[in-house]
Amino acid sequence: MLIALPGSHARLGDTLAEAWSNLRSQGRRSALALLGIMIGTASIIAMLNSGHMAQRESLKLFAKLGVDMLHVQAAPTGDRPALLSQAMIDALPRADPDVVEAIPFASNRAIARAGSKTENLAILGAPPALAALAKLRLAAGRHPTAIEDCALSAVLGDAAARALSAPAAAIGPGSKVLVGGYGYTVVGVLAPSTPETLDPVDYNMAVLISLGCSGRIIPGGGPTGLLVRLRPGADTAGAGERITARLTTPDAKLTVLDARSILRTMQEQKAVHSRMLIGIGAVSLLVGGIGVMNVMLMSVMERQREIGLRAATGATPTDIRLLFLVEAVLLTVAGGAIGSAFGAAIAWAIAHSSSWDFDLAPWTLALGPAAASGMGLIFGLYPAITASRLNPIEALRAD
Structure with missing residues (x-):
């Protein structure tokens, strides 16, 4: 239920509380939009951390000898030993x-x-x-x-x-x-x-x-x-x-294994796979963002009378835009935070099944909510502007 805010500008705490109350009142609709954001974020976090752990495991292949090493092996070119x-x-x-x-x-x-x-x-x-x-x-x-x-x-x-x-x-x-x-x-x-x-x-x-x-x-x-x-x-x-x-020598053909080249090739292959999987996760996050925009547009249509009442009691278009934008961001940030936790759990499962040491890249945990909040700003902006442009008189007449 939309509540009129005191003054021309609402305090952020009041706006957050009201936005959360509105999202809760929408029940399953909000939960489904949150699910799309959560799946996209979890996919990205899981893949980024899997790539991070795979890179650390690759370095372990050269832990004893180091990467500044060459292994030179001779193979015979004829019947004589390759000495x-x-x-x-x-x-x-x-x-x-x-x-x-x-x-x-x-x-x-x-x-x-x-x-x-x-x-x-x-x-x-x-x-x-x-x-x-x-x-x-x-x-x-x-x-x-x-x-x-x-x-x-x-x-x-x-x-x-x-x-x-x-x-x-x-x-x-x-x-x-x-x-x-x-x-x-x-x-x-x-x-x-x-x-x-x-x-x-x-x-x-x-x-x-x-x-x-x-x-x-x-x-x-x-x-x-x-x-x-x-x-x-x-x-x-x-x-x-x-x-x-x-x-x-004429009796030996030499093959050189270069630690740096082997490591570079392994990392390039893993990077290709990681980019592909992250792209899939980004598409999921995009679909989730579109779901959030759809939920917010439906909310605007259903709450026209309340928006008109707010405008009639002194709320400015900026106040209205802010409320709907905060709702969208709050929804996506919640999905991003839950998705980050699920992504970390998936990364742990991958590490466990691959016998790797579990090691999260700390920056990826902040990336989930940050990316999700960005999606909230992008996909919540249009519904927020739509709500702020409603004619108060026509909005009050809405059923």
Whole structure:
């Protein structure tokens, strides 16, 4: 019910209270208009936060190594093994100003045996410096040292150690493991780790041995790839081209995995999907705004006599416009606030189902009510102007 406001200008608190009372009196009609705003806002908030969390998860793929990294892998071009020059790899930090560190490695797969347990594991031959570069943490024991370059010492991944352990004989430092016909002494067991894009192998299911005499169980006996740490901010693509040109041999074709390029591609793909879904949410919000305008126009038509009474008792067109505009904004802000809460809940469900860490972008929670209030101003303006232009005499005669 429209109430005449004292004076020519109403206090904002009175206007808000009256607007809320009018919206409540419209019952289901207001609720349906609010629902459209709520759905649109929830869609946008959910998609923005899903994109935010997906970006954080993408960064986790390079958490250990960082983004200033290259993974260079050699593939054979013929029947001969694809071996790289150890001397040229060692010279890279001196030859290229962007290279901070270059760690060679060789990898293969082999059957490992401990007692009655056997498992097909990844075999990685690498110098001791790899453990520091890849931040490989130990659950037990130690990493091999430089003087063990040709010793039969090995470090097992967490899952590999468990796979080779018998119920009453857990594999740990001091245990013997047969790999490729050679008996290796386990000197350490790695703590569980999350596989990353640039890892040469899944360390959890791997046997790490020294590179020096890795030819015992890895064909070729030399490096077949390398991890390169670049200076921060270096041109990774340019560095990759220079390293490829320097290390390529007639027997090896080099492939370079660039952390920054991989991350950029992943983020671009996610951005395309997010924009598409946000566009769908924006259409829903637009439809909700049109619903609000329809509700407000119907309200103007039904309340003509009350509008005429207000005008006859001294209310100005500005007072009338303000009341209807406040009603529209109040309706959309309420829908935006509820929609933001629902959007956050949807984002949590997406994170939970994807095994992501739930992390809301704080600015998105303010975006929902702000966007909704903007829709209220846009779509409430026409009904408000229509109400303010009614002729008081004709409005008082309305049934």
